[in-house]
Amino acid sequence: MENKILNHEQIQHIIRRIAYQIYExxxxxxxxxxxxxxxxxxxxxxxxQRILNEIxxxxxxxxxxxxxxxxxxxxxxxxxxxxxxxxxSSIVLVDDVLNSGSTLIYGVHHFLKxxxxxxxxxVLVNRNHKKYPVKADFKGISLSTSLQEHVHVRFxxxxxxxxxx
Numbered sequence: 001m002e003n004k005i006l007n008h009e010q011i012q013h014i015i016r017r018i019a020y021q022i023y024e025x026x027x028x029x030x031x032x033x034x035x036x037x038x039x040x041x042x043x044x045x046x047x048x049q050r051i052l053n054e055i056x057x058x059x060x061x062x063x064x065x066x067x068x069x070x071x072x073x074x075x076x077x078x079x080x081x082x083x084x085x086x087x088x089s090s091i092v093l094v095d096d097v098l099n100s101g102s103t104l105i106y107g108v109h110h111f112l113k114x115x116x117x118x119x120x121x122x123v124l125v126n127r128n129h130k131k132y133p134v135k136a137d138f139k140g141i142s143l144s145t146s147l148q149e150h151v152h153v154r155f156x157x158x159x160x161x162x163x164x165x
Contacts, residue, residue, distance in 0.1 A: 005151070006141065006162040011124070014140035015044075018122055019051035021138050025120065026090050031059040033091040035079065035111070037103060038066045040096025043155040044124055048094065061085075065093070065107055072106035083114040090118040096153040098123040098139070101132035108134060125151050125162055 006014070026032050032052070036045025042064055052060045063086065068075030079086075093107045104121055111119055122138035127145055145151065145164065153162050 003164040004161060005125075005143065005164055006160075008158060008160045011140070011160040011162065014124065015047045016051050018138045018140060019048050019055065022048065022092055022120070022122065023052060023056050025137075026058070026118070029058055029090045029117075031061060031089060033061045033063050033081070033086045033089050035063040035065050035086075035091055035093045035107070037069075037093070037095045037107060038064060039069075040124075040153045040155065041065070041094050041103075044096050044122075044153075045092075045094040047155070048092075048122070063091075065110070067103065067106060069103050072102060077106055077110035079110070086111070086116070087114050088117050090120075091116055092120045092122050092138070094122045096123065097125045097127060097151050098134075098136050099127045099129055099151075101130040101134040104136075105132040105134045124153060127151060 034045040034049050036042035049060045049062050064080040067077045091111055120137040123136040124140040126136050126139045126142045149164050151164055
């Protein structure tokens with residue numbers, strides 16, 4: 001039994017709101033890099049890209065960020081774009097759920113090895129269990145949950161949902 005937190009319509013509203021927030025912060029830019037962390041983060045970034053393409057003429061570039069979420073220090077972080085392609089750019093690092101902060105902090109660390117114009121973070125769900133000093137600049141919903149509870153994000157055609165178990 002799913003304990004639903006957000007339904008499809010609520011998620012679509014949040015995606016649109018976050019896309020507008022990203023646009024407002026980057027209104028002077030000609031190009032934004034949406035760096036989606038493999039899995040839910042990449043799916044979320046693709047949905048943001050679709051809305052941003054509707055509301056602005058700027059170039060919205062999708063970058064896939066790959067790491068082993070259970071051990072990002074050991075696995076390292078790789079991206080589908082070479083650093084020269086995002087140097088001096090405005091980047092939004094995107095993930096579905098901010099839990100301990102380790103995934104975002106290692107993603108941020110990877111991008112900070114290259115000179116950037118701006119680096120922001122976006123998450124659909126912020127769980128407030130941070131071990132690292134990283135925050136979501138753009139967030140859909142903040143949840144106070146126990147460490148034993150698990151937040152699941154499912155992006156499926158016309159059935160996006162966030163639930164707790």
